[in-house]
Amino acid sequence: MLAVFCLRLACGLGIALLLLPDSQLNPRFYRAHFLTILGLSACATAGIWQSADGLLRVLMVAALASSSLGSLVWSLDRAPAARLVGPIVAVVLVVALARFCLSRNLDEGAASSLIDNLSSAALLGIATTAMLVGHSYLIAPAMSIKPLTRMLGALALALAIRLAVAAVGLTSWTREHSLAKLDEITLLLPIRWGLGFVAPGILAYMTWQTAKIRSTQSATGILYVVVIFCFLGELISQLLYEMTGSVF
Helix, strand or coil: HHHHHHHHHHHHHHCCCCHHHHHHHHHHHHHHHHHHHHHHHHHHHHCCCCCCCHHHHHHHHHCCCHHHHHHHHHHHHHCCCCCHHHHHHHHHHHHHHHHHHHHHHHCCHHHHHHHHHHHHHHHHHHHHHHHHHHHHHCCCCCCCCCHHHHHHHHHHHHHHHHHHHHHHHHHHHHHCCCCCCCCCHHHHHHHHHHHHHHHHHHHHHHHHHHHHHHHHHEEEECCCCCCHHHHHHHHHHHHHHHHHHHCC
16 A cells, blocks of 8 residues: 555655746756655655566656666756656656556556546655745745746645545445444545545645745645645545545
8 A cells, every 4th residue: 555655655745746936946856756756656666566568667766767767867057858757757757556456457447547646646756846836935035936926826626636536436335335334434534635625625725825925934834734634645545546436
C-alpha cells in the first residue's frame, strides 16, 4: 500500500510541474522537486519491483532516470533542456501509474482503478506542490504571487474532481450496501470524507483568502495542514478500496 501511495504522489508531483511558470520560481525549487520525485519513485520501485511486469519495470527505471536528469539540469541554472524534462517525467509517471493499475485489474474494474489512482495522484501532487510553492516565499518574499494562486486554483479543481469520483463510487457501493449498518466500512467513511474533502476544502478557501492579501506565511502554514489532511484522506481511501474494491 505504501508503494502505491508513493507512486501516486510522485505522479502527482510530476503533473503539478506542468502547471508551474518556471520563469517565476527559483531553480532550487525545481531541483528539490525533482529530487523529491526521485525519492518517491525509488520507494515505489522497491515496493512493486517483484510483482511488476517487464514494461512497468522499464517505466519505473525511466522515471528514476528522468527525475535524476531533472535535478541535474536545474542545477545548471536554467539549462536549455530544463523545460523539456518536466513533461517527460510527468508522462513517464502517468504511464507507469496507468500500467500499474491495468496490470492488476484485467477485468471491468480496470477503468475505475485508473480513474481512482489518477485523480488521487493529482490531488496529492498538487496539494504538496502548492505547499512547497508557499514555502518558497519564506526565502524569496518578493516573488510574484502568481505561482501560488495558480496552484491554489489547481488544488480547488483537483479536489472537486476527486470529490466527484468518490461520490460516484459511494453511490455505486450504496446500491448493494446500507450506510445504516455499522461496520468498519461505514465507520471509516465519515473520517475519509471529513479529512479528505471537508477539511481540505475549508482550508483551501482560507488559503485563497490569505494569499489575496499576500500573507504568504499564513497561507503556507494552512497548506501544511491541507497536505496532512489530503494524505490521511487518500490513505483511508486506499484502505477502503483494498477492503471493498470500490472508490470512496
